[in-house]
Amino acid sequence: MIHMPSNNKTNQGNFMKKKKSLSIINKLNKLVYNSTFVYPLVIKGGQGCYIEDVDGERYLDFTSNIASCPLGYSHPELNEIIKRYVGIGAHKIAGQDFYCEEHSQLAEKLLSISNSNSKVFFINSGAEAVENAIKIAYRRNGPLPGISCINAFHGRTLGALAFTFSKEVQKTNFPEFPTKRIKFCITNNDPEIDTIQKIVNENKISFIITELVQGEGGVNVASKKFINNLNKASRKYDIPLIIDEVQTGLGRTGKWWTYQHYDIKPNIVTIGKALQVGAVIFDKKMEPHKPGVLSSTWGGGNRIDMAIGMKTIDIISKEKLLERVNKSGDFLKKNLMELKNRHNIIIDVRGLGLMLGVEFLKKEIRDKIIYKLFKNKLLVIPSGLKTIRILPPLIITENEISKGVIIFEKILKEFKH
């Protein structure tokens, strides 16, 4: 969490104007656990790539609500869907106990862009998608250790958390599942790139799980050779390879799935965020034999969310957003690289498509910059120890990117270096 500076008069002056926001935040502070709130933004609504807060201030959104709003805000076709459900009287049902049409429609749509010979199971969140992915693997192979990567983030439910290694605060004192940790290699010549072979040679393993671009862990892009090595180990020893696309899936990196940038065919894929519901997509041969191994009350029952998820896939196809993400991602990256060349507090710019990271010299500088960007009406989020994560809506234009970059540079200039 980035803490609000408390003793700065100018800041206080600005925030005094945010009367409604402050009263909501003060109330929340008394009522709810202070989780990972980034800055004092109380969202009212939005239009395109802009978010409006409850005090009527507009912000250019380079976060897409952590990749959950890939089409930005108030997309007319999504608004139409929401209207369609007014008066229906059963917008949310126990979707693993009773059937609804949205469930089959979303399954059909999602499988049409996934590996052939797959099936899907819907669930509420990204963490639950991971839970169910590892349950599928455990059911098949037994409760043997699973392999995951250093700096990985797979969610916060206890099963998923056991394979998350991004921050100490997320794990201390919580029980662990059997795990083996490997380095997440970002270059093909990393000395640890072959570690996986030794581990699978010497141990019985239930599954291998990894992201391809670590979102929470610092926007680190996996090396092709590293992922190929995981894939080879998975094939050779018949260990399911789970690719966690909760943050990267549905076009974020310029392809439907980030694994399509790599030469692999994962056995199990997780998705959440952009899809509006969680889902685990798996080879048919991985399907648990008995019914009831997996279930939940709301999995497959959030009818509005499923209808919006399905329409989101349609719109990404129809509006050719994958091509657009590749172009706008290149444009944004080029601009960020230029900022790096002009400001030596930036030490790296990296990422794929519209999932980009800007790494700073120090955490303190990164945190101040995020806060100042917020005050200047540009929303970004932290990642890893000292990186800013940039995840704009897939519909962002070059003009909007340029506006964001101008704000970014204005703030960078305020830092002496």
Ligand SMILES: Cc1ncc(COP(=O)(O)O)c(C=O)c1O
């Ligand atoms: C790669 C990855 N896996 C799992 C999760 C957990 O998703 P959720 O927050 O919906 O439980 C996240 C969330 O950020 C994620 O980025």
